[in-house]
Amino acid sequence: MRKSISFPLKVGECSKQAHADFPEKAIYEREAGRSGFFGPASHFHHQHAPTGWSEWEGPLRPRAFNFNLVEKAAQLSPWLVPHLLHNADCKIRVWKIDQSMEFLVRNSDGDDLLFIHQGKADLYCDYGHLEVGEGDYVLIPRSTNWRLEPHEKMFILMIENTNASYNLPEKGIVGSHAVFDPAVLEVPQINDQFKAQYSEDDTQVHMKRGEKISVITYPYNPLDAIGWHGDLSVVKLNWRDIRPLMSHRYHLPPSAHTTFVGDGFVVCTFVPRPIESDPGALKVPFYHNNDDYDEVLFYHAGDFFSRDNIEAGMVTFHPAGFTHGPHPKAFKAGREYKKKFADEVAVMIDTRNALSFADEAAQVENDQYVYSWRESVKR
Template sequence: MKNWIRLPNSEGNCIPAKDGSSGQKLYQREVGRSGFRGPSAQIYHRHPPAGWVTFEGPLRPRAFTLGKLSAGPACPLQARRVLFNDEMELRYWKTETKMHALARNADGDMLLFVHEGEGALFCDYGHLPFRDGDYILLPRGTSWRIEPHGTCEFMMIEATGDAFGLPDPNTVPGGVSVDPMRFTLPQIDDAFRAQQDDAFWEIHIKRRGAISTLTYPYNPLDAAGWEGDLCVVKLNWRDLAQRSASGQNVPPAAHCTFVAKSLSVSTFVPKVGEGKSGMLRVPFYHSNEDVDEFVFYHRGEFFSRGEIKAGMATFHPSGFPHGPHPCSYQEKMIEVPIETEEVAVMIDSMSFLNVDETIPAGAEWKAYVKTWEKAEETL
């Protein structure tokens, strides 16, 4: 852990007031290092930090509707790539077809997030049913396939050359980490044994981005048993959601769920209102100077994001302030229910991320960068 230079201090007027009660509107922006796990500062501006008039260049914020991407291919390791760098890949895969070959990623651990659908996953360790909202962690080198029950959509996150683990509670706000007892493991059950046969089966192996194929005269998912402390595991966002009770602190809106060397995966879960009023506070602008931020919106109405709907994703590179859209500050939006139903997956990458520019133009919301332009007149 870096020995940051920390000099706690306060200067000038540090009371944000959006209703003009202090005689001057101030807009709060948090500047943070190391994914806000390092030192941070709250700066109070006279004008909205995201109230730009124009935005030019490759740093611009991006938004995508991943559900518009075409279905397929048959091999999930070749699914549509969305973001990438030397230490991670993010792909999006839509399928309604039973896999007739196995997949094995030799480039790193694979984390699947099930956005839509349900079905069964078969792997070296057995049979694992899945549903929407599940994370499925596939350790590097695991052979697997799925049998969807209808159309399924998956977000696939690869920790290239690395492995996913759990966050250190000492680095998580509130010291809350994932309880390993909440994970579900595959089982060698009747369904797993029933899929074993003596037909020819292929394993498609991805290594350094290239696919190699092994062919067997039988199904390689033929385990009779296993033991040890390495396994495929499953966790649903519903297992992270918490409810407040009288006398308890409000649970966090975002749980850091999985970490690798240069990235973290967090889950935004339904959040109760804050304070005695039970109202949800509009989040402030922020500048996260050490990470690129990608958010996939899984379900619900997104309080701070206006026209962003479930199935969409936003990408905010580090280097510019961003935050709630102006509509979040309108009176009708402040009177929100005491509990939200927002569920999202956030990826913070310490290494610069690249957008795969082969994404079809119809899947990107080109005007997203303009959604903050009238910030000052709206707030």
């Protein structure tokens, strides 16, 4: 697909190009863009930080949640934990489990993407046996029978692609082997561990459809396949196998870090990388109002350099239509180039349609997060 040459309009004092060499009079750049960094965009140069509000009233505001504290997250079945953030396309929840499941589960509503935040386990499913652990994405196709046998306490972020399937992103001119080579994806095996769980004992399958649960009992274990072939499977990807796109002279937009594409949303992964070294390049995420997407960030590990008072297991939410970006300390540190390496791992979920919140999410919200862009944070 070819793109014709177009030239943006220029009014007043502005930089030669986005995210670099700002005018001295206005060091704060703000991007207003459409279609999640792929559509038309303009870049403003402001004399004050675009996030410098003194007060905020109304429900549409930036939020932070501590998902470590969700009370109903510890359940034997993932279908018993609440949806914390959700819309018709995407349902986000966290699940904590520390003992083996004595039954199978099956989601007939859509594909599930599990991100293993903590712990490790053996996963048994229609396709075989797979070891999963910290930092793994595990993609489970719709209507797959599966269960976990944890070896230690597990904390799992679950992202349902309702009524649709996950795909890999188009990687354009960098080619299909960039970011991660599909060859690193792992699939379950019909190995000795899988064969050892064959049985003639009664086995239940807890099937979810339309958020209602049916229990199907078999007089044997349905995970009895001796082999399979095809191009549909459970697959595993660890964040350590992601090799991010980078530029020492240009701060790339979040879309460059897309890992999976759902129907109405994308899942991106931020992993450790060198910080831009060019003297004129922006070295922290740029201020922007992503006017078509809600943005959710789950913090997994490391030093979250663009955020204050954020720890692993927490989630931030930035709704479409308002400006957000680095906190003041991070912006100042970026200007001074104090850090040379971004040592963080986070999962981002950008949704095209507005997300709603469950009561369980509201119960673990930090209601002062909206003021965290102040130079002096309100307590």
